[in-house]
Amino acid sequence: MHTVMELVEFERLRRLDERAIRSTVILARGVTREDLSRPTPCAGWTLADLLAHMAAQHRGFAAAARGFGADPAQWVVRPRAAEAVGDTEAVGEVGAAGEVEAMGEVGADGAVRVDETVRAAGRDRAVGQVGAVGRDEAVRVAETAGILGEYSAAAERVITAFAALADPDRPFALPEITTARTFPALRAVAFHLTDCVAHSWDIARALDLPHDPDPDLVRAAMPTARAIPDGDSRLAPGSPFGPRLLPGHRASRLEHLLTALGRSPEWRSPAPAAAGGPIRPGAERGTAC
Numbered sequence: 545m546h547t548v549m550e551l552v553e554f555e556r557l558r559r560l561d562e563r564a565i566r567s568t569v570i571l572a573r574g575v576t577r578e579d580l581s582r583p584t585p586c587a588g589w590t591l592a593d594l595l596a597h598m599a600a601q602h603r604g605f606a607a608a609a610r611g612f613g614a615d616p617a618q619w620v621v622r623p624r625a626a627e628a629v630g631d632t633e634a635v636g637e638v639g640a641a642g643e644v645e646a647m648g649e650v651g652a653d654g655a656v657r658v659d660e661t662v663r664a665a666g667r668d669r670a671v672g673q674v675g676a677v678g679r680d681e682a683v684r685v686a687e688t689a690g691i692l693g694e695y696s697a698a699a700e701r702v703i704t705a706f707a708a709l710a711d712p713d714r715p716f717a718l719p720e721i722t723t724a725r726t727f728p729a730l731r732a733v734a735f736h737l738t739d740c741v742a743h744s745w746d747i748a749r750a751l752d753l754p755h756d757p758d759p760d761l762v763r764a765a766m767p768t769a770r771a772i773p774d775g776d777s778r779l780a781p782g783s784p785f786g787p788r789l790l791p792g793h794r795a796s797r798l799e800h801l802l803t804a805l806g807r808s809p810e811w812r813s814p815a816p817a818a819a820g821g822p823i824r825p826g827a828e829r830g831t832a833c
Contacts, residue, residue: 546712554712557733560764561706564740565699567757568598571747572695577688584750585811586833587786591750594833595695596621598743602698604720605736606705609729613717622694706733720784738765742805745798746833752813762797769804778806784833 546554572595580592589597600621607618715726718735727735741761748755774788786806791799799809 550712554709554730554733557730557737557764558706558709560761561733561737561740562703563758564737564744564761564765565602565703567761568740568744568747569696569699571744571751571753572692574751575692575747577684579751580688580691582750582813584813584833585746585807589833591747592691594743594746594750595691597833598740599695599698601736601739602695602702604718605716605732606698606702608716608718608732609702609705609709609714614719614723616719619720702736706736709733734764734768737761738768738805741765741801742769742807743833745802745807749811750813757798759797762801766797766801766804769801772805 575591575595580590580595582591583589584591584594586594586597600619604613604619607613607615612618709729712728712730714729716729716732717723717726718732721727721735741757742765744757745755772785777783778785778787788806789803789808791803792809795803795809802809
């Protein structure tokens with residue numbers, strides 16, 4: 545039996561997590577096709593790679609909230625449209641360009657309305673788009689729309705799944721952390737919140753945008769960031785975090801969070817790759833995300 549204060553804290557953390565998710569959706573809404581080839585603070589990842597990873601994490605945490613997190617398939621990064629089904633089918637799905645327009649419907653509350661618009665767009669519109677802008681361009685539009693639409697849909701999925709949680713102790717299977725144990729929902733939501741706050745900075749840095757996240761989000765993420773063990777494990781291939789860095793003498797709270805997670809606050813985005821070709825995945829990532 546939980547105390548009133550424990551339930552209040554769980555609800556507070558869950559609402560903060562939703563705000564963190566929606567902040568990433570708002571940032572993603574401004575992403576263009578050219579932006580998707582930009583490098584990110586995550587070593588070897590383009591912005592397209594990062595958004596695909598974040599979408600997979602949202603889907604995985606949503607599955608864990610419903611009791612299916614132990615299934616590795618729930619955490620898999622989905623291949624992009626052109627990679628998965630070939631150019632012909634990718635063009636046939638330019639109806640998903642409705643997803644890009646739906647991103648423009650993100651309201652002041654950050655709510656995303658995607659699925660209905662996507663379904664309404666249809667194949668006929670896709671064919672018309674191919675005629676108007678050419679096959680190669682239509683493939684690139686389809687792929688961009690797919691990445692952004694998939695991200696917004698995954699964000700809504702985890703928000704909905706977390707909103708249905710009533711028990712702070714509900715077990716979450718999180719196999720990307722460990723398969724040896726589960727985590728209580730309260731801690732799992734804190735993990736997800738910390739990830740979203742860090743990745744919002746990653747997206748903003750990739751886009752070369754100033755980023756000043758809600759101080760409440762940074763404060764809420766800090767205990768989890770500081771609790772992550774440091775040491776040689778962070779140097780291992782596939783580690784989600786680089787080695788902890790020392791913050792500057794006058795570092796902000798956000799900079800303390802970033803350095804605890806192995807990110808350099810000084811990272812800046814180089815110029816994006818030249819536009820005109822399909823979005824290519826980045827090289828194998830390092831240990832900084």
